[in-house]
Amino acid sequence: MKKLFTLCFLVLMAFSLNAQTLKTLTWAGQQRQYLEYVPSTYSADTPTPVLFMLHGLGDDCTNFFNATRVRATAEQRGWIVVCPQALDFNLQTPLGSYDFGTSWSAGITINVQFELYGMPFSFDVTVNPDADDSGFLMAALDAIDEEYAVEPDSVFFAGFSLGACMSHRMAIEHSDRIAAIAAVSGVVGNDVDELTPTANVNVLQIFGTNDDMISYDGAEISLQSYGSYSIGLPAESTVEYWRAFNQCSLTPVVEDYPDLFNDDLTFTMYSYLDGANDSRVSFIKVNNGEHTWYDCDHYDIDYTQEIAKFFTGTIDVTDVNEQAETNFNVYPNPAKDYIQVEGNANIYDLCGKLVLKGSGRIDVTALPEGMYFVQSEKGCSKIVINR
16 A cells, blocks of 8 residues: 655654654563654643554554654644554465565455466455554553553544554444544454444544545455455445444535645535534545545645544634635735735644734745735735745
8 A cells, every 4th residue: 555655754854853752562472662752742730632643554653653744733732642553464375475564453354266277266364463453552552641641531543544444443442442533545344344332432534535545435455466355344334334333413514625726636524413422423525535645735635634623623624715705904915025914913824834923014935835824803814925
C-alpha cells in the first residue's frame, strides 16, 4: 500500500523535538516501540486527552507522525500524541516467502485460491497473526496513563489504511476505554465484523470512492496474479456497522464541504446522530478520492484537523462558507504586499492556523501566496495573496 507523502518533513523539523520521544516496552515477549509527543503546555495538574495515531502497511511511526502534521494539533489542543510502531510481517506460503513490511494484526484473513499449471491452490493469509497488537496498544495506553495525567474520557484512536482497520478493531474490543476513533481509507476487518463492541463509541469514517488500494464498494485488495479479495466490510457497510450498533438515527444530516480547489475532488459529510449514550457516527465521503491522507495545503479539507474537530464535537462543515459570507472591508484583494483593515485583525490560513496579527495597514509580504481569512470585530473576510 502507498506510504504517506512526506513533503512537510523539512518544515516540521523546524519545531522543537524536545518533547518527542521513542519509547520501548516489552509485550508478549517482544520489544515494541511507540513515538510519544507531549505538548509544551502539559501540566500534571490537568487531565490530558491522548491521541493514538496508527500508520499504514509498510510505513513507520516517525514518518506518519511527520506526514500528518499531528504535532501542530498536539500543541494547539494540548493533547499527548502516541504513534506506535507495527511489527514486520513475513508470510510463508506453499509458493514461497513474502515480506509485507510493518503490519498491524487488524483482524483480517484472506482465503487465497488460484490455479497454477492446472493445479488448484488454496491457503489462508491472516495479517500478522503472531502480533498481539490489541494487547500492545492497551499496554502502551497503560504506560502513558501511569506516567501522565490522562483524561480517561478522552482517549482517541486514528489510523490510515491498515492502521484504520486496526483502529476499528480497537474500538470493537476496547471501546470501554476508547471514546472515539477516526479511520481513513480502512474498514472493519472480516475476522472482527461479527463481534459486538464492548461499548458505544464515536466513529468517523473517511473513504475515497476511487481508492485503488482498498476498493470503496467491495473492500477488496489486489494480490496481483492471485486475484482480488475482500478484507472486510465495504466503506459504507462499515459506517452502517457502527450506526446500527450505536443506534444512531437512520437518516443522516448531509453537508457538502466548500469546493475551494479545482481538482475534481469534493467532500461530503454524513452525520448519524442521537445514538445511545450520546454516541454519533460520521462519514466523510471523498468523491473521486484516492488512497491518501489529504491536507489543507492542497485540498478542501485537512484530515488531521477534521479528525480533531470530530473528536471534540466541533466539526462545522459550512464554516468556510459562513466566513466567506460575513465580509467586511479588506483591501486590496487580491493583495500583494499589504492589506488595509479597520481595527485589529487576525489572519488565518485554510487550516485554521493563526499566521499573522495586525491593525490598520498590515504587511503580508511574509505570507506565501494563497487564500486566507481575515477576522476582526467587524466580521470575517476571505482574501487572496497573489504576487
